[in-house]
Amino acid sequence: MHALEPDRSSLEAAVRELQVEVSRLTERVAVLERRQAPATAPAAASAALAEPVAPAPPPGVTRRPEAAPRGQLDLSMAVRFGRLSVVMGGAFLLRALTESETLTADLGVALGLGYALVWVAFAARAARLGALSDATFHGFAASAIANPLLFEATTRFEALSAPLAALLTLVFGGALLAVSWRRSLRGLAWVAVTAALLTAGGLVFQTPEPWPFIAVLVIFTGAALALSYRKGWVPLRWSVALVMNALILGATLAFFVDRPVLNLTVRELVALQLLLAGTSLAVLAYVALARRLEMGLFEIGQAATSVGIALELAPRVLATEGTGFAVPGAIAAGLAALCYGLVVLRWRSDHLTNLAAYGGIASLLAVQGLYWLLPPIAAESAWVLIALAGAWLTRDSANPAMRVTAAALIAAAALSSGLVRAVIYGLGARTGYDWHPITAGALIALGAALVTYLAVRWRAGDERSGWRWTGPATALLIVFAWGAGAVLTVILAPPVAKVDTSAVDPGALAALRTAVLTVLIWVLAFLGRTRRRPELLWVSYATLGYAGLKVLIEDLPNGRPTTLFVTFVLVGSVLMLLPRLIRRPAAPAPAAPSGEAPEARAVAAPAPKTSPTPPSPA
Structure with a gap:
């Protein structure tokens, strides 16, 4: 302890010396400030005048303006449109020089493409510097210059061959698409892709x-779809789909009118249709199977449209050459089986939207493919x-896709077999129907509608009354009920109304149709009441409404x-008895537990509540 005393005293002495030195320096600084006080004001003024000036923006880039003071307009967009107008004026100057033969066609095309390339470079530079609006305007200017020039240089001036024009279209569009991808410029991407397509x-x-x-179309379609899914740019997908669908339809129509400018053979045109359908199905598989996402309106709509175009137009094109449909039919049937497998097994997807899309596309493929093969x-x-197989396999499942698909296939069978035509003429207000017996295919479709309805709905309990069961069941019930009514009318019309002779009785035929509809209403309402199935009542209401309309249109005039x-x-x-018939009976009382008599339940039941008796004043 005594050894530390000298060290403590020396530290205290050092601190005192530092305090003295700081006081001395503070006094000298104060003296110097008093001596230079008069020169402070001019120095401050010169510093204010010498305020640093922001560097000028690079060429082709407009500085992002500060917020305009209140009461003043922001004219930055006007400046951009003005610059765009000047740029387009330069392009038209080159066109005028080329048309007046001041410049040769090759030189004019080269200068025009170079001019467009300069604005592509300006767009890339503006995007790199963060001037995104300027980048979009520069890219639009480059696209507006390059794409019409490439079209005219190939068709009018014949300065570019087809492969070279395709390569330049790919280069210009790809450069703008790369700029938009790096800086997330949605508008520029849409302009680049749409113009190139x-x-x-x-x-x-x-x-x-x-x-x-x-x-080029295939490359840009793939690039645009990949970019749209990577960035979430939904409008870009729609623009690509609209252009490609219009192209396929236009090519097919041009083929049928035999335009000489369309140099595509039958097989090449069919390959183009199948390519569009395959691309749409690949996008659908990528969204639903690879990424396990729920399909949107674009994926479902484009897949259905492209598959429908291919299935409808491909056989018409092939028919012009007498080519058989065996190979397209086998491909369509195989794809339909694959889609049905995805629905039944629910492989890599639990979204009901995806399963319904699989089922709908499978129905299209199965209907057309089997029609080509058989x-x-x-x-x-x-x-x-x-x-029948799909309805039976998913009879107890919450997945409605196969039930909807079953209803669609039964409807297709009814339409193809003539059952729908029999319904229109048998129950409709017409007499010019060929009253021949119903075909075997119509009877098969009629019986299948009943069996499929029983598989879909009859075994379901009361708790399963949602649209997943009642929706497909209603469609199947309409096919069966109205088809059965049409068959009954066709059978009874010759003896009742003499429709197979020239002395047809329109009044008797109208009364017969009304009687058949009345029987349908009674049967549907009775079953709906006893079986507690709402779709039976819905179809009975629809039949009643049609019967009333038919009385006004057919029965009264004839x-x-x-x-x-x-x-x-x-x-x-x-009309009088239907409300009573469809009124549901009272629910039965719950059954007594085993071993307990009804009297015991009556004794155990709580006594009814009574108002309490007020206490006596005594």
Whole structure:
């Protein structure tokens, strides 16, 4: 302890010396400030005048303006549009010099493309410096210069060959697309892709070598779709789909009118249709299977549109050459089986939207593919078997896709077999129907509608009354009920109304149709009440509404007093008794537990509540 005393005293002495030195320096600084006080004001003024000036922006870039003071307009967009107008004026100057032969066609095209390339470079530079609006305007200017020039240089001036024009279209569009991808410029991406697709699509029709431009279309379609899914740019997908669908439809129509400018063979045109359908299905598989996302309106709509175009137009194109449909039919049937497998197994997808999309596309493929491969009656039987199998496999599942698909296949069988035509003429207000017996295919479709309805709905409990069961069941019930009514009318019409002779009785035929509809209403309402199935009541209401409309349209103009008596009695009885018939019976009392008598339940039941008796004043 004593050894530390000298060290403590020395530290205290050092601190005192530092305090003295700081005081001395503070006094000297104060003296110096008093001496230079008069020169402070001019120095401050000169410093204010010498305020640093921001460097000038690079060429082609407009400085992002500060917020305009209140009451003043922001004119930055006007400046950009003005610069765009000047740029387009330069492009038209080059065009005027070329058309006046001051410049040769080759030199004018080269200068125009170089001019457009300069503005591509300005767009890239502006995007790199953060001037995103300027980058979009520069890119739009470059696209507005390059794409029309490439089209005219190939078709009008003939300065570019088809492969070179396709390559330049790919270069300009790809450069702008790269700029938009790096800086997330959605507007520039839309301009670049749409302009490139329109240019290449137009050159497909205007050049004798369409395949280089078809390759450009395929490349830009893939790049745009990849970019749209990577960045979430939904409008870009729609623009690509609209252009490609219009191109395929236009090419097919041009083929049918035999335009000489379209140099595509039958097989090449069919390959183009199948390419569009395959691309749409690949996008759908990428979204639903690879990324396990729920499909949106674009994926479902584009897949259905492209598959429908291919299935509808491909056989018409092939028919012009007498080519068989075996290979397209086998491909469509195989894809349909794959989609049905995805629905039943629910592989890599639990989204009901995806499963419904699989089922809908599978129905399109199965209907057309089997129709190409098999005779009509065999194809209709195959549709019915697929519907029955799908409805049975998913009868207890919450997945409605196969039930909806089954209803669609039964409807297709009814339409193809003539059952729908029998419904229209048998229950409709017409007499010019060929009252021949119903075909075997129509009877198969009718029976399949009933069996499929029973598989879909009849075994379901009361708790399963949502749209997943009642929606497909309603469609199947309409096919069966109205089809059965049409079959009954076709059978009874010849003896009742003499429709197979020239002495047809329109009044008797109208009364017969009303009687058949009345029977349908009674049966549907009774079953709906007893089986507690809402779709039975819905179809009975729809049938009743049609019967009332038919009385006004057919029975009153064509009826006689005797037939009108029958008509009004039948319709009136339905209107009076139907509300009582469809009124649900009271729910039965719950069953007593085993071993407990009803008297015991009565004793155990709580006594009814009574108002308490007030206490007596005594």
